[in-house]
Amino acid sequence: MTAPRTLLPVEQAVGPLYAGVDLGGTNIKATLVDDRGRMLSFHTERTCPERGPEDAAARMGRSVQLLAEQAGVAITGIAAVGLGSPGPLDIPRGTIVRAGNLVGWDGFPLRDRLSTHCGLPVTFANDANAAAYGEFWVGAARDHDSLVLLTLGTGVGGGIIIGDINVEGAHSHGSECGHIIVDQADTARMCPCGLRGHLEAYASAKSLVARAVEALAGGGTGGLAEAVAAGEQLTPIVIGREAARGDPLAMHLLMETARWLAVGIVSLMHAVDPEAVMLGGGMTFGGTAAPVGREFLARVVTEVHRRTFPVLAASTVIGYASLGGDAGAIGAAGLARLAAGRR
Ligand SMILES: [Zn+2]
Numbered sequence: 001m002t003a004p005r006t007l008l009p010v011e012q013a014v015g016p017l018y019a020g021v022d023l024g025g026t027n028i029k030a031t032l033v034d035d036r037g038r039m040l041s042f043h044t045e046r047t048c049p050e051r052g053p054e055d056a057a058a059r060m061g062r063s064v065q066l067l068a069e070q071a072g073v074a075i076t077g078i079a080a081v082g083l084g085s086p087g088p089l090d091i092p093r094g095t096i097v098r099a100g101n102l103v104g105w106d107g108f109p110l111r112d113r114l115s116t117h118c119g120l121p122v123t124f125a126n127d128a129n130a131a132a133y134g135e136f137w138v139g140a141a142r143d144h145d146s147l148v149l150l151t152l153g154t155g156v157g158g159g160i161i162i163g164d165i166n167v168e169g170a171h172s173h174g175s176e177c178g179h180i181i182v183d184q185a186d187t188a189r190m191c192p193c194g195l196r197g198h199l200e201a202y203a204s205a206k207s208l209v210a211r212a213v214e215a216l217a218g219g220g221t222g223g224l225a226e227a228v229a230a231g232e233q234l235t236p237i238v239i240g241r242e243a244a245r246g247d248p249l250a251m252h253l254l255m256e257t258a259r260w261l262a263v264g265i266v267s268l269m270h271a272v273d274p275e276a277v278m279l280g281g282g283m284t285f286g287g288t289a290a291p292v293g294r295e296f297l298a299r300v301v302t303e304v305h306r307r308t309f310p311v312l313a314a315s316t317v318i319g320y321a322s323l324g325g326d327a328g329a330i331g332a333a334g335l336a337r338l339a340a341g342r343r
Pocket of ligand 1: 179193195
């Protein structure tokens with residue numbers, strides 16, 4: 001759930017200030033935050049990936065200038081910039097290795113070109129790690145010392161934060177929680193990454209819709225079948241809506257998703273033992289404000305508890321993230337702050 005975006009007047013800001021840029025396949029979001037992670041300004045525009053990475057780097061540089069102007073500070077009043085990008089990345093080099101929606105961007109020196117365009121140091125991070133850091137710093141996990149965040153959208157992203165450490169790994173592939181194995185069978189579902197049995201192949205929006213299509217292939221009755229017969233396109237929103245209206249198939253599909261998620265979460269808990277596991281992204285069915293969102297989370301918790309140790313079942317917090325679509329930009333700014341040595 002996204003809270004209404006409130007912007008802090010610059011007079012009340014506590015310096016230093018940091019800019020965060022969240023580069024997505026569709027949109028670029030940018031924000032300026034103070035040392036406490038409070039937003040002073042916000043800017044969003046279309047990514048237009050077909051215009052190429054140099055064009056995007058120049059526009060991201062301009063967005064940082066725009067953020068400063070909107071907040072009423074000079075660009076020199078910004079200490080550093082954080083850039084979150086879809087991966088996989090080569091973080092030491094500041095490049096994208098392979099990003100599905102950003103065709104032809106591979107190997108482009110994105111971090112350094114943005115730094116040239118805005119004249120500020122840039123910290124480079126995976127977008128899901130940035131979102132995790134946002135939730136850890138000022139979001140739903142702000143009172144916890146460690147966090148595993150799963151972002152449930154078209155894919156399944158992941159971020160692991162332990163204390164001041166953003167787990168990026170030796171090869172920039174740390175925290176790839178969407179690609180942990182939940183089904184080892186040779187016939188397991190194919191993940192968009194090209195390998196079988198990964199969590200993303202079972203718990204993403206794409207997978208939920210694919211499983212719904214399969215379930216309805218032989219016809220069917222109920223709200224979901226009727227929606228499809230009426231020409232509605234199957235989406236997680238439609239499936240969530242029909243579950244809320246009492247369609248057993250729609251509810252079954254959600255509960256199945258919760259079960260797969262729980263299988264993945266238990267492996268992550270047993271590897272990391274975080275204080276909190278949070279679920280964010282578009283596929284949270286209204287979060288705790290909606291009955292279906294509450295039921296989805298409750299099933300995740302129940303299925304986790306069936307598979308983990310009693311002490312972890314009793315003490316690991318499992319809940320929804322709170323920053324919504326702003327988590328990535330805020331967290332990218334937070335990672336720039338962390339890189340500058342702020343705690
Ligand atoms: Zn995968």
